[in-house]
Amino acid sequence: MYQAQELIQQALIKALHQLYQITVTQVAVQKTRPEFEGDFTVVTFQFVKAAKKSPDVLAQELGDYLIQHENQIVKFNVIKGYLNLVLNQDFWFSYFSGTQNNQTIGYRSKRSDAHQIMLEYSSPNTNKPLHLGHLRNNLLGYSVAEILKANGHEVIKTNIVNDRGIHICKSMLAWQKFGNGETPASSGMKGDHLVGKYYVAFDKAYKKEIELLVNEGYSKEEAEKKSPLMLECQQMLRDWEDGKEAVVSLWKTMNAWVYEGFDKTYKTLGVDFDKIYYESNTYLLGKEVVEEGLSKKVFYKKENNSIAIDLSSEGLDEKVVLRSDGTSVYITQDLGTAIERFKAYPKLKQLIYTVGNEQDYHFKVLFKILDKLGYDWAKECYHLSYGMVELPEGKMKSREGTVVDADELLQEMFETARATTNELGKVDNFSEEELNKLYSMVSLGALKYFILKVDPKKKMLFDPKESIDFNGHTGPFIQYTHARIQSVLRRANQDIKNNHWPQTLHPLELELIKSIYDFESVVKDAGDTFNPALIANYIYELAKLFNRFYHDCSILKTEDETVKNFRLNLCRTCAQVISNAMHLLGIQVPERM
RNA sequence: GGUCCCAUAGCUCAGCUGGAUAGAGCACAGGUUUUCUAAACCUGCGGCCCUUGGUUCGAAUCCAAGUGGGACUACCA
Numbered sequence: 029m030y031q032a033q034e035l036i037q038q039a040l041i042k043a044l045h046q047l048y049q050i051t052v053t054q055v056a057v058q059k060t061r062p063e064f065e066g067d068f069t070v071v072t073f074q075f076v077k078a079a080k081k082s083p084d085v086l087a088q089e090l091g092d093y094l095i096q097h098e099n100q101i102v103k104f105n106v107i108k109g110y111l112n113l114v115l116n117q118d119f120w121f122s123y124f125s126g127t128q129n130n131q132t133i134g135y136r137s138k139r140s141d142a143h144q145i146m147l148e149y150s151s152p153n154t155n156k157p158l159h160l161g162h163l164r165n166n167l168l169g170y171s172v173a174e175i176l177k178a179n180g181h182e183v184i185k186t187n188i189v190n191d192r193g194i195h196i197c198k199s200m201l202a203w204q205k206f207g208n209g210e211t212p213a214s215s216g217m218k219g220d221h222l223v224g225k226y227y228v229a230f231d232k233a234y235k236k237e238i239e240l241l242v243n244e245g246y247s248k249e250e251a252e253k254k255s256p257l258m259l260e261c262q263q264m265l266r267d268w269e270d271g272k273e274a275v276v277s278l279w280k281t282m283n284a285w286v287y288e289g290f291d292k293t294y295k296t297l298g299v300d301f302d303k304i305y306y307e308s309n310t311y312l313l314g315k316e317v318v319e320e321g322l323s324k325k326v327f328y329k330k331e332n333n334s335i336a337i338d339l340s341s342e343g344l345d346e347k348v349v350l351r352s353d354g355t356s357v358y359i360t361q362d363l364g365t366a367i368e369r370f371k372a373y374p375k376l377k378q379l380i381y382t383v384g385n386e387q388d389y390h391f392k393v394l395f396k397i398l399d400k401l402g403y404d405w406a407k408e409c410y411h412l413s414y415g416m417v418e419l420p421e422g423k424m425k426s427r428e429g430t431v432v433d434a435d436e437l438l439q440e441m442f443e444t445a446r447a448t449t450n451e452l453g454k455v456d457n458f459s460e461e462e463l464n465k466l467y468s469m470v471s472l473g474a475l476k477y478f479i480l481k482v483d484p485k486k487k488m489l490f491d492p493k494e495s496i497d498f499n500g501h502t503g504p505f506i507q508y509t510h511a512r513i514q515s516v517l518r519r520a521n522q523d524i525k526n527n528h529w530p531q532t533l534h535p536l537e538l539e540l541i542k543s544i545y546d547f548e549s550v551v552k553d554a555g556d557t558f559n560p561a562l563i564a565n566y567i568y569e570l571a572k573l574f575n576r577f578y579h580d581c582s583i584l585k586t587e588d589e590t591v592k593n594f595r596l597n598l599c600r601t602c603a604q605v606i607s608n609a610m611h612l613l614g615i616q617v618p619e620r621m
Numbered sequence: 622g623g624u625c626c627c628a629u630a631g632c633u634c635a636g637c638u639g640g641a642u643a644g645a646g647c648a649c650a651g652g653u654u655u656u657c658u659a660a661a662c663c664u665g666c667g668g669c670c671c672u673u674g675g676u677u678c679g680a681a682u683c684c685a686a687g688u689g690g691g692a693c694u695a696c697c698a
Contacts (some may be wrong), residue, residue, distance in 0.1 A: 062643070071640050073678060105679075109642060109678095145650070153698080164648090169697085193698060272691045307698090334696055343624070344694095351696040358698050389693050390623060415626080416692080423691090454658065470660090482634065489633070495648090498660055501646040516657050543696080565635060579653095579662045621660075 032545075033057045036068055036113060041173055048079040059542075065105055066112030067542065083109030121529045127544065127601050134547040134608050136180035143181045144375045147173045147412075149301070149382035151185045154286040155199045156224035158293055158434040160417045160490060161384070161424060164479050167614060169382035170299040171480055171560040174284040174612045179555035184373070188305040188365070191259045191283055197264040199223045200278055201257070203229035212285050218292065218435065219285030220607055233257055287384060288429050293582045295309055296438055298472065298614055305365070311356065314364025317401070318350045324398045339396055347393050362394050364403075372406055378408040380558070385413040385485065411544060412558050415487030417479075432492055441471035441496065448498055454621070466618055470504050473615045477503030481564035503615055509571040511615040513603040516583055520596050530591045536577040540598055543570045547605050550610070559611055567609035574602050 036057045044050040060066035072087045072554050084106055084412060091104035091111050103114035127133050149169020173183045203210070203226040212219040234257050241251035252258065267275040294300065318335055321327040327335050329348060335354040339345060349360055368448040370376050383390060391411035398406035416423060419433075424431045424553060445467040449455055474496045481501070482488045533541075546566065554562040583599065588590040607617050 056638090056640090058640085064641080069641090071679095073640075075680075108641065190698070194698075290692090336630055336696095345623090346697050353696080355696080357696065362698095384692095385626070392625090409657055415625090418691090447662075452658095452660065455659090478633095486634090487627075491633090497633095497647070499647085500660095500661085504660055505646095508658080511662080519657060524657085561635085565645090568635095572645085577659055577665095578657080582657065584657045620658085 031121065032100075032115060034093070035098065039094050039181070040090065040358065041097040041589065042097070043090055044075060044079075047089060047093060048074060048075070048081075048122045057599070059317070060112050061266075061423075062109075062539070063113065063133055064107060064112050065103075068113050069116045070111040070113070071109070072111055076109075080475065084393065087111040090607055099363060112431050117538075120533075120538065120545075123545055124541050125527055125598075127596065129600070131604060133544075133552050133601070133604050135178040136551075138182070139180035142279060143375060143377040145176055145185045145380060146186055146369060146373065146376055147176070147380040147382065148188060149412075150294075150301070151190060151383070152224070152290065153193075153195055154220075154283050155192045155227045156193045157220040157289060159216070159424060160213065160432040160437065163297070163437070163475070164414060164488075165384070166294075166297055166299050167476050167479050167543050168412070168484055168560065170381070170614050171558050171563075171612060172382070172558050173552050173607055174549065174614065175558075175560060178608075178612055181555075184302045184304045184376075185300065185552075186305065188299040188307060188310070190307050192279075192308040192311060194261060195227070196266055196267065196279065196283075197261045198230040198234075199227040200275075200282055201261050201284065202226035202233065204278070205233075206544055207617050212288070215355065218289040220286070220289030221295075221433075222281050222417070223286050223289075224287050230257070230261075230546045244403050257352070259475070273615070293434055293438075296435075296468075296472075296614075302480055307361070310365050310368070313362050313368055314356060314360035315350070317363050317367060318360060320399055321349070321397075324401065326397075337397055337400070339393065342396055343391055344389075344396065349397070353374065359394060359397070361389070362390075363397060366394070366398060366409065367403070370403070375610060376405070378410065379405070380410045380412050382412045382414070387411070388413055410558070412484070414484040417490050420491050432490065432495075437492075438471070438475070441475050444495055444498070445474070447470035447621070458620075466621055469618050470507060470621065471499070472501065473503030473507050473617075474498055475503075475608075476615050477506070477564060478562045481568070483561045484559060504612075504621075506567055506610060506617070507617050508572045508621060509574055510603055510606045510610075511619060511621040512578065513515045513599045513606075514575070514619045517596065517598055517603070520584055522596070524596045524600060525593050528590050528593050529586070530594050534577075534581055536580060537595070537598060539543070539573055540577055540602065541572075543573055544601055544605055554612070563609050563612050567606060570602065570609075571606060 040055045040057070041052060044052060044055075055070065057068050057070060060069040068089075070090065072083050072090065074084050081089070085281065087109055091106060091113070094113065095100045095104065096530060100116050100119050101113050106111050133207065136137060147169060150166050150487045152158060152160070154334040158166075161601050169185070171187050176183050181567045191579055203223070206229055207226060210222065212222050215222060217225070229399060237253045237255045240249065240252055268279060290366055318327060321337070322329070322335060327337050328333055334348050335350040336346050336348045339347060346361065348357060349363070352359060356441065369379060383391070388411065391413075395406055395409045395411075398409065418424070419432070421430070449463075449466060449470065455466065458466065477487070478496045496502075539593060550562055550566040554560060583592065583595045586595060610617050
């Protein structure tokens with residue numbers, strides 16, 4: 029790999045030392061802004077004092093030195109103390125020739141120091157279908173996993189399904205009471221939606237009960253405790269924990285409906301998992317950890333017999349880790365599960381949890397406790413926290429029915445893709461199967477890109493009334509660019525020779541090479557910061573640049589064979605970068621659209 | 622009350638490890654196709670980068686305080 033910045037930096041360090049006896053270990057070398065001539069820029073102000081020179085003189089002297097001592101640098105100019113350096117064109121040709129036909133451009137092959145990383149994402153409850161918030165989780169988790177793989181790591185994608193608890197009992201109870209034996213088959217409803225319907229039904233009936241009780245003169249709090257439905261539901265949960273046949277069997281049946289539904293949605297979305305955990309298997313984990321922590325005096329027993337940890341010295345509060353009746357709280361299970369995972373995967377280096385930012389505090393506490401218990405991998409646990417998806421009227425609430433359902437949204441996007449494609453009328457000779465594949469590719473491209481281009485940690489707004497765009501800074505724009513390139517390559521129908529370089533480059537050609545050059549470092553940054561948005565924004569810039577090039581420079585009509593060959597080469601490499609980058613976002617690119 | 626996150630164009634977002642005149646897309650007004658896919662390209666319009674202080678040669682970017690918005694602060698999951 030060629031390292032332009034590194035090369036310039038080393039030369040600069042030498043220059044500063046020899047010319048002015050200034051010793052530094054690092055000099056920031058940035059890309060030159062497009063409005064100036066040059067490839068890389070050095071800001072000289074920081075050395076002005078030590079060198080006792082004016083900025084312009086300093087820049088001039090440094091530039092002279094660099095030209096003399098570094099043969100890759102051929103020209104420079106100084107503007108207001110900024111030293112703009114121009115690299116030898118051969119440097120770029122030489123880099124570019126290394127990318128020829130490299131189908132894994134931008135990806136690192138598996139490294140010797142590869143980390144085995146477990147990345148948990150999705151982790152749905154089995155009482156309702158997936159909504160827009162889950163989509164962000166799924167897309168983010170999947171993409172980060174792909175990005176980490178592209179950085180040469182081994183990634184185990186995992187999903188811990190929250191398949192037990194009071195929320196599932198609510199759906200079960202409501203189905204028992206109001207369901208009349210309805211099944212996905214009898215109703216034609218997708219299983220997760222059917223179960224979700226009864227979750228909502230429970231809530232409605234429950235609210236009604238409370239209203240009645242309040243009218244009878246009880247306070248709201250009392251009413252919530254007295255509600256017969258809720259009492260019955262809690263009994264159901266106890267029965268489930270005791271393994272009571274009828275309850276367990278109903279639970280199995282309804283969960284199976286949900287899994288069938290989820291699988292469909294996952295398949296549509298194109299996300300998958302290497303290992304699935306179920307909370308019904310893990311929810312009792314962690315109790316022995318509490319014992320261990322007690323003996324290590326990390327935890328203490330409170331007067332009421334509950335067990336807790338005091339984290340006030342860390343700026344956090346006291347946290348109960350085991351109830352006074354000896355049952356687990358949620359964090360007990362999380363402690364147990366994390367330890368279990370590191371036991372089951374001895375090579376595991378890092379554990380990443382993709383969970384919304386409302387749980388920031390929870391994970392801070394979790395990691396702190398693991399650290400205090402003496403697990404040295406605790407510092408390698410990472411909460412991949414992301415902001416909520418909000419609607420114009422505020423947060424989504426599934427019980428209040430203000431959610432954007434994932435399946436519905438996917439279906440709507442599909443229809444929009446169909447309508448738009450047909451309107452443009454470029455696909456007359458597509459078969460039915462090819463068409464459906466295209467609609468799905470484009471609609472998913474639009475949706476995934478829409479969600480992933482936003483910095484994960486920021487909350488994002490989704491307005492269902494304004495459908496997701498297919499023009500401009502969107503997934504389909506980038507997919508279109510890819511299809512366009514493929515069309516040119518098909519028509520060219522010729523072998524592309526390597527190492528045939530034109531005498532001079534068009535400015536856009538040079539910019540394209542530089543942009544391609546950046547891809548590798550963008551992948552690295554995205555991996556280091558777990559941020560797919562970096563990839564998304566990068567690849568948009570490349571696509572835009574390509575479209576300008578496509579508009580300004582003819583490719584197939586070029587008479588000079590060397591130039592034509594070079595441009596085809598550039599096209600092919602751009603298409604590969606687009607395809608590889610989009611793959612990291614979980615987005616496929618079409619050959620034609 | 623405490624802790625954490627966020628604030629950039631009418632809207633949705635980049636830029637934030639300090640650097641040149643703060644960028645895109647959408648929307649709005651216009652233009653480009655006998656020529657490789659117009660889901661494209663080009664032009665215009667649009668900004669006290671929340672406020673005030675501080676650090677610095679230099680602040681949208683770092684620090685502090687304030688304002689506004691959100692989340693969390695369960696023997697819920």
